[in-house]
Amino acid sequence: MRAAEKTKSLLDRVGLVLIFLTLGVLLAGIGAGGAAHFADGLKYSTRLSGTPGLLEISECVTSDTGKQRHTDCFGDFRSDDHRVKGRYVSISRSYKKGTVLPVQWDERYHCYTVGVAPTAGRLAAICACALAVMAGLALLCGSFAVAMPRLGSRIRAALWSAGLARMVVGLCKALGIGIAVFGAVGLAAALAVP
Numbered sequence: 001m002r003a004a005e006k007t008k009s010l011l012d013r014v015g016l017v018l019i020f021l022t023l024g025v026l027l028a029g030i031g032a033g034g035a036a037h038f039a040d041g042l043k044y045s046t047r048l049s050g051t052p053g054l055l056e057i058s059e060c061v062t063s064d065t066g067k068q069r070h071t072d073c074f075g076d077f078r079s080d081d082h083r084v085k086g087r088y089v090s091i092s093r094s095y096k097k098g099t100v101l102p103v104q105w106d107e108r109y110h111c112y113t114v115g116v117a118p119t120a121g122r123l124a125a126i127c128a129c130a131l132a133v134m135a136g137l138a139l140l141c142g143s144f145a146v147a148m149p150r151l152g153s154r155i156r157a158a159l160w161s162a163g164l165a166r167m168v169v170g171l172c173k174a175l176g177i178g179i180a181v182f183g184a185v186g187l188a189a190a191l192a193v194p
Contacts, residue, residue, distance in 0.1 A: 016143075017146050017147045020139045020140070020142050021139075021140065021143045023136070024136045024138075024139030024142075024143060025136065025140070027132045027133070028140065029136070030129075030132060031129040031131070031132030031133035031135075031136060032129070032133055034128075034129040034132070035126050035129035035130060038122045038126045038129065039126060041112055042119065044104040045104070045118040046119055047104055049104065050104035050105055050112065051085055051104065051105045052079065052080045052104055052105075053077055053078050053079040053085060053102075053104075053105060054077070054080075054101065054102060055075050055091060056076050056078075056100045057073045057075040057095045057096065057097055059073070059074055059075075060072070060094055060095065060097070061073075062094075071092075071093065072091070073091050073095050074088050075089060077105050079105070086105060089109050090109060090111065091103065091110070091111040091113070093113075102115065115189065116186070117187075118186075120189060121183075123178065123182040124178065124179050124182035127182065128175075128179050131172065131175045131176070131179075134168070134171070134172065
């Protein structure tokens with residue numbers, strides 16, 4: 001009976017380690033990739049990169065169906081110095097034909113919306129991605145603590161020392177506040193634009 005309990009306990013630990021490892025790698029990877037994606041768009045929405053100008057939508061094309069449905073709109077881009085920089089330039093979102101948008105144009109013939117709403121939305125998304133990375137790393141540490149119980153107590157003691165624990169909790173609170181504030185500002189700005 002005792003051997004069966006040890007085997008069951010070992011299998012439970014192995015299962016828990018595999019779940020923690022899988023979720024930790026997924027969360028950390030998706031969080032890091034998402035943060036990089038949104039940070040790349042942030043340079044355009046804040047007008048730090050690209051060519052500023054106006055995009056007049058001439059047509060929109062919807063591809064795929066169901067959950068894979070995606071709409072791209074195309075139009076003529078005119079830079080702020082009033083020279084036409086590109087024809088049939090794309091933007092990833094659905095707009096009415098004839099809509100004129102302030103955008104940043106990149107070298108790949110793609111435009112990004114600029115202003116408060118896209119910038120705040122991207123900042124909120126970056127905060128959420130950073131939280132996902134932290135959760136993933138915590139799960140990875142938890143998997144090592146479960147896999148190696150003796151080392152696990154040392155990991156737990158190091159990770160939850162008074163100073164580090166306060167710092168992690170403070171960072172999580174700051175990221176949560178960032179998500180709430182940037183999300184609210186982005187939503188309000190998006191609703192304010194006709």
